Amino acid sequence: MGESRRKIPNPIKREVRQRCGFGCVICGLPLYEYEHMTEWAKTKRHVADEITLLCNRHHAEKTRGLLPIADVVKANENPKNLRSGDSAPYDLHFSGETCLVSMGSNRARHFFSQSPVANALVIDGFPVIKFEKISDHLLLSLRIERRDGKRILEIDNNELKYSIDSWDIELVGTSLTVRGGLRKILAEIKFDPTQGVTISRGTFARAGHVIRVEPDYMFDEKRNVRMSNSFVDGCPGWAFAF
Template sequence: MDQPATSRNIPLPIQREVRQRCGFGCVICGMPLYEYEHMEEWAEVHRHVAAEITLLCDHHHREKTNGLLPKEAVRAANADPYNLREGASKPYSLHFSGTEATVEIGGNSFTCQDGGHGTEMIPLLIDNTPLVGIILSDGHFLLNVVIFDECNIPVLHIRNNQLVYSTDPWDIQLVGTTLTLREKAGKILIEFVFLPPNKVRVVRGRFLRNGVEVLVRPENILVTNNSTFISGCRAHNCHGGLIIGHTDKPIGGFMAIRGVSRYLGNRKEALRFEKQCLNSQ
């Protein structure tokens, strides 16, 4: 028999189990902004059991609280969550705007300003695939991002500020302004901080594409394939930032790495080199 809980705070392992079971979004509509909802009323049971907890967005949570959403409907949605049924989250609009934009990746800053004719910048591109891109036009700041897993499968897209993610990753959380994807316990695939109206920060994680690995730390970037260490760099109004691999046409950027080895880079040596660089700063 489950022991009564002494706090309304749901233990973190139970929260994660609920997120995974519910597809990382409201079980009714798939919205990635959600609350943990006890299907068995907390005031009556005073316990935290994963099977008795679901995810509801603020809208559907208010409907349930106000008696407009029947408990039976919540239970039915919990048994067949929207995101698991669709295989991806419901698109969520990020609220970016303005004529200037800043993207920070591992302490490196990429900024651009719209001169009135529309401006595009690609802070990170691998093999002709923009992993992070910015478009500024008519007062709109449009963010574009794609995150791949180790199998070269996209697990997250931001298309012109529309956030959509797969339900395949081990864990996904959007808490406040921070979006975190985890590959497994203690292993972050990527962590973003969204700072509307015009700033995005990639705090830590890995950008992966076609055997290239770009490690992101809070203060630096490390391309493990060839031990390229980048820290404290700034690029302004460049069409490209860090360009790795082949491109269909030349793209100007602050750094281009051609002919990088794939899958065969000495990762341990790269990490040792990174440590040396940090110690020398």
């Protein structure tokens, strides 16, 4: 019985995420847990309409009786992210004297002793993936877009926000995946607070100049150039420029 409770089927999880706007229905935070609005002990079943998303704070408040179930049900009917169109911002955390940015099979490592700014990907002179060290804070900025230029997700100095106008968005552990449909991944990012960031899939654009990242390569659509298995180590200023 306990095992069944832990394993909510993936299609039901996805339905719950879609209905709840891919975040806590109360505050919108993308760090969430699946919560049965009526306690499992009473229902002993997994039904999407009976499950919602709560961040760990609001989940704990509900469990301890500090958050009325009626308030959870009301928020579930009109989730925070569906009202705003974006996820609530979440602050990422990075630290260290170096950073590693992986894009497909290409990697760039930067030493902050050389420069406080690491421009990992530059398009037409503009840094679209950047780490910057200010005092003891290591800050990441990047933006991933759809083919039509519409933003999928954006990180501005570690503040992560994403548009909920996607078929599915899932943050599990340190991995963020955005899907446009079954087996159609639009963006796939893994955050490593002590190392940097790995981008397996995504589209980066600047004034119509598009760089597409796939698991094995980067592709410059403007110049029809593919790049794979490159490693830039300790290059100050920028790593990959198109």
